[in-house]
Amino acid sequence: MKHEPAIQIDNVTKQFKDKKAVDRLSLTIEKGSVTALLGPNGAGKTTTVSMILGLMKPTSGTVKLLGGDPHDRAVRSRIGAMLQDTSVIDDLKVGETIDLFRSYYSRPLPLERLLAISGLGAERGKLAASLSGGQQRRLGFALAAAGDPEVLFLDEPTVGMDVTARALFWDTVRAMAGKGKTVLMTTHYLEEADQIADRAAVISQGRLIADGTPSSIKASATGRSISFTAGESLTRDMLLVVPGVADIDWKGSRVRLYSTDTDRLIGVLLERKMPMRDIEIQSGGLEEAFQNLLKKAQ
């Protein structure tokens, strides 16, 4: 059998009336991989996922899911999804809702197991609409997993979940990935992607701006920085002419200078007797790395 990716997006654009939500995006996702679609709010993640699932039509370009058309029932029976902004169904209990979804698939996972992986065992007999936001997300996860899917889509899955729920959730997703399932998740936290994904595709304004392992993205994007409280006489212009300063971030009296070589830069700054207090040198956290990456792309 010829090798076939789980998801193949080829030069896809989605144009809403006056907004290009996805811009010539190409992405191939191999079976058995855990990929994070990473990007700030409004980057086009949900739109991309919707097009892969066949819920939206691309303006141009092609999308293939499991080698076929996402509208094909045979394809649908092999996928599961947690969509963003999906609420629960009214007047049904948790167990009943899960059983309803199980009935759609020919080889569903057992109800007990779905309750366990979503941590909703105790809520089984409660009306789904009475669950908290985080519990409703977990119910959404149970529904996504109901058919024991080969490809699992998770659009901002952990929004509203507390720390414990999040940990259980990621453990379960990891276990599913370990069984060879393909996972495509979206998030706007690089840290989350780093914990779970073996690949991160970063998108901003509908375009792919970086693609690789989360750690490689981290490494390429991490600029080190020096921050300090500026003295009265310090101006932006004085800093701009200092060699080695890549970018300046000025918040109140707190200044942050980005540089690829902070060791040299600190030397220069001290040598020029810049008015600085409370100096700190940071090696750029994950979130900063991500923010840098986005800045670079603009």
Added chain:
Amino acid sequence: MSQTYRATWAQCRAEMLRTIRNRRFVFFSILMPAAFFFIFTGTMDGGGMHNWAAYYLMSMTSYGVVGASLVTFSQRVSRERAQGWIRLLRMTPLPSGAYVLSKAAAQGAINIGLILVLFLTGGLSKSIDLPASVWIEAGLWIWAGGFAFMALGMLLGTMRNSDVVQVLATILYMSLSIVGGLWMPTSAMPQIMQTIAKFTPTYRMGQGPWALIGGQPVDWSGIGVLAVYMILFMVVSAYIMKKQEAV
């Protein structure tokens, strides 16, 4: 194939459970028609109509079925759309036809129960004496008419704002019921109103049963009018849904 069958059946069962658990359903479709029935058969004589209790029972049973199909049904569909539930279903292997079909089938089954409950309550308490065939034919007429209102409910449900749907459905429900003569017989209305009433699906819903209990010949064109309404509502809502899905 059997998978689709199993899924459709589970969907039907879930829809029935949801309807019975819905308080608005119980209020609009059982309590309110039953209360109206007892109030109006207790305080009025329908202008000397000799089988007033039977006549009004037919009116109120129709009223209950219309309420179930129009008010609760439409709001549920609209909420499911607004809450993204329909989107979620679209990515499951459940065929989209099975969703609509099981909704209609479940509501159809509920309506049978509703008609039985109201017929039994009214019939026994007022000792209404009708031949079995009249009970059955009248019940079937009302039941069949219910599908036209389900189609109207489905059409209203294509609107995303379920608060607007609720208000609109309630206004339609009340005005159609009054104009169509479910609250008060059309014979008590001015001539112009009687003419207008003939165009309403609510009048057509009551028309068959009213004739049946009076032993008059049944005008089957009433069912025809209801069928035309049903097809019209279905076509328009299918068109709107197709447009909404094509994003």
